[in-house]
Amino acid sequence: MIYVYHCYRGAHMSVAAAALHLGILQPDSGIEDILKLTWFDRLSTREMGIPVLAGTDSRGNQVYFLGLGRSGKVFERFMQSLVHEFDLGYSYQTINCLKCIAPVTRVGGFLTRIPLLRTFGRRLAAWGVKTRLKQLEQIVLHGQGL
Amino acid sequence: MLTAALHVGLLKSTRPSAQEILSLPYFDSQKGTDHGLLQYVGTDSKGVRIYSAGLEAGGSYIINSVRTLLTLSREAEINFVDTLPGVNWWMKAGGFISRFLGFKGVGRPLVIYGSVKALPRLAKLVSSTEEEGE
Numbered sequence: 001m002i003y004v005y006h007c008y009r010g011a012h013m014s015v016a017a018a019a020l021h022l023g024i025l026q027p028d029s030g031i032e033d034i035l036k037l038t039w040f041d042r043l044s045t046r047e048m049g050i051p052v053l054a055g056t057d058s059r060g061n062q063v064y065f066l067g068l069g070r071s072g073k074v075f076e077r078f079m080q081s082l083v084h085e086f087d088l089g090y091s092y093q094t095i096n097c098l099k100c101i102a103p104v105t106r107v108g109g110f111l112t113r114i115p116l117l118r119t120f121g122r123r124l125a126a127w128g129v130k131t132r133l134k135q136l137e138q139i140v141l142h143g144q145g146l
Numbered sequence: 147m148l149t150a151a152l153h154v155g156l157l158k159s160t161r162p163s164a165q166e167i168l169s170l171p172y173f174d175s176q177k178g179t180d181h182g183l184l185q186y187v188g189t190d191s192k193g194v195r196i197y198s199a200g201l202e203a204g205g206s207y208i209i210n211s212v213r214t215l216l217t218l219s220r221e222a223e224i225n226f227v228d229t230l231p232g233v234n235w236w237m238k239a240g241g242f243i244s245r246f247l248g249f250k251g252v253g254r255p256l257v258i259y260g261s262v263k264a265l266p267r268l269a270k271l272v273s274s275t276e277e278e279g280e
Binding site (some may be wrong): 033071082 | 172202207209
């Protein structure tokens with residue numbers, strides 16, 4: 001099974017969700033834990049559409065995160081349509097993390113693009129992610145059928 | 147849709163009539179909830195099945211990610227062709243007026259006019275796609 005967590009830029013929510021899936025983050029993790037994530041706030045808009053392997057979970061499943069702009073729903077329909085039409089036997093699960101995003105993470109993500117406000121923006125985005133970790137955990141568990 | 151129709155020969159020339167364009171399957175008929183769904187258009191002279199799909203403005207992200215993810219699993223013989231660069235403003239404006247605002251009487255003539263203007267470029271895209279597949 002391949003798990004694909006996706007959000008707008010692939011920089012915050014999907015990275016945190018993949019980290020929760022892999023056990024790197026816990027629902028009660030703090031801002032510093034989030035900021036320490038290797039891929040937190042790394043991908044830029046130019047790298048949207050590139051799935052990044054976050055790791056392999058305890059059951060041997062590959063876990064990816066991905067930025068898709070506002071195209072998450074269309075992406076999910078397209079994947080499903082391709083796999084069904086061509087009978088690809090491809091075992092995957094896509095999880096849209098944008099539904100959990102806090103407005104403050106959006107603001108923080110925007111500020112990180114301004115060089116002088118990068119550090120502040122990262123902390124703001126991480127704080128927003130922290131406030132939604134429990135919700136993220138729910139969709140991570142739901143995605144795994146747990 | 148137009149490019150797929152050219153590829154399978156549903157459009158015989160790059161100067162079709164409005165009626166020919168309107169009679170194409172799926173032409174100017176997609177709703178938002180259809181975006182992302184594969185539409186079988188036909189089979190080309192080499193037996194290759196040709197589909198169209200509407201992927202909105204994020205087509206390049208979606209195609210990149212799907213291509214990568216499918217390659218991870220197995221060698222899928224699917225060639226994705228992004229036709230958005232061949233779409234002109236007449237088609238975008240007409241499509242918006244027809245599909246989003248619901249004014250088909252205004253939007254469709256614009257789409258058809260834009261389609262006829264875009265067809266030579268789309269025909270080149272079909273040729274290069276066929277050459278890649280050989």
